[in-house]
Amino acid sequence: MVEITELKGDIWQVDLEERGEPGSTAGYFIKGDRDWMLLETGPASSAENILEAAAHIGIAHQQVKHMGVTHIHIDHAGGLGTMCCYFSEAKLWVHPRGIKHMIDPTRLIAGSRAAHGEKKMQQFGEILPVPENRLTPALDGCNIHLGDRVLEVWETPGHARHHVCFYDTITRGLFSGDEAGVYFPRLSKLLNRPVLRPSTPAPDFDGALMQQSLNRLALYELEAIYYTHFGAAAPAQFLLELVIGQLSIQMHMAKTYQAEQDALQKLGIAVRQQLAQGLGLPTARAGEKLDQRLGNEIDLLLEPSQNSAAGLLVSLNKNNNLH
Ligand SMILES: [Zn+2]
Structure with a gap:
């Protein structure tokens, strides 16, 4: 049974069990009074978890009118081509720099293989191409309407140049992808304080851009952060300050x-x-x-x-x- 966590504000967190590992990657269903949105599909091998969660929550496939990915790395967007076959009404929100790699994933597959190796690629499942007419550029300042509920697209380069966050105006929560770090809920609970780390992978990471993006995020009065890795956490301001501090130490060490x-x-x-x-x-x-x-x-x-x-x-x- 897939692990589904109902969060406040009509958001459901789904454990995508990336490559069979529970607690590593999450996707989120967001409900508006008219439409549903899925944020992060995970890799193609997570499709079953998403479908099982949709059935359990009671979401008809045609109600999912939007899907968004924070960036095109395989653990976030590798399953977009697969999921757009099931959620056939959904508009797909992807950063403009990522769109061509979703339409023709040849380079994305090669880059993922170089980064992860053949065994993990098998576990991620096949990256299917996404039909061009389904894709919408996730530009900074775009609003996504689910009826009464609006999500805003914020461009946040740093982890990768093709990274965006999605801000939910109802809960004042941020779907942060990998920009605001990786959060560890069990360790945080055990130690009674947040445990996280910045996500700075080669070759895409750009430290100066991540610092700018994080400083921008820290200016907003955010309540919660919905991490892709892994789960919802608060208070957002404290979590952002922690990751900004860690990043600055690591960049200093690198120098x-x-x-x-x-x-x-x-x-x-x-x-x-x-x-x-x-x-x-x-x-x-x-x-x-x-x-x-x-x-x-x-x-x-x-x-x-x-x-x-x-x-x-x-x-x-x-x-x-x-x-
Ligand atoms: Zn990731």
Whole structure:
């Protein structure tokens, strides 16, 4: 049975069980008085979870008039082509930079394969092309009307150049994709404080752009953040301040290590240590004594450190080229 969490304000969080892993990637159904919207499809292999959740909540397929993805990475949008066959009335909101890669996913598939490897690609499922006439550019300031409910598109480059967030005017909540970091609900509950990390993957991450986007988000009086990885959390302002602080420390560390030999490896270790120390748990096999889903969260927190480091270093070069 798929895990569905009914949130306040007529929003349902669905565990997409990305590549069979519960608690890693969420999609959200949002109800207006006329239409429904699905935010984030996840990869194609998550389609069954979405369909099961729609049936359980009582959403007829033709009521889903909008689908949005925060960016075109495979774990967020790989299933858009699959889901648009089921939700055949839905308009598809994608950042203009991502649209051509949804219509012809050849480069997206190649880039995903390079980033994730063949085994994970199998687990993600096939990226199907999206019909051009279904796609709408998710431009900054666009309003999406679900009847009485309006969602706003905010362009938020940084994690990738093709990243947008969706702001819900009813709950003052933000569907943040990967821009505001990755949130770990079980660790947060265990430690009684929010645990998160910035998402800075190579090759798309741009640190200067993420700082600008996060500073912009922090200007709004947001209530909640609906993380794709993973789940709803509040208070938004505190969560944003945390991720802004972590990002600034990591960018500073990247500058410190940049000129050294083995900069990538050293920075990867430093990022991992920073995150592990934040937990107050020892770095090595920190998850061993905890239950499995907590252990998974610790792996999800610490394992991407090397790729985060690569993204931080690549970003320094991008930012240098700008000046
Ligand atoms: Zn992601």
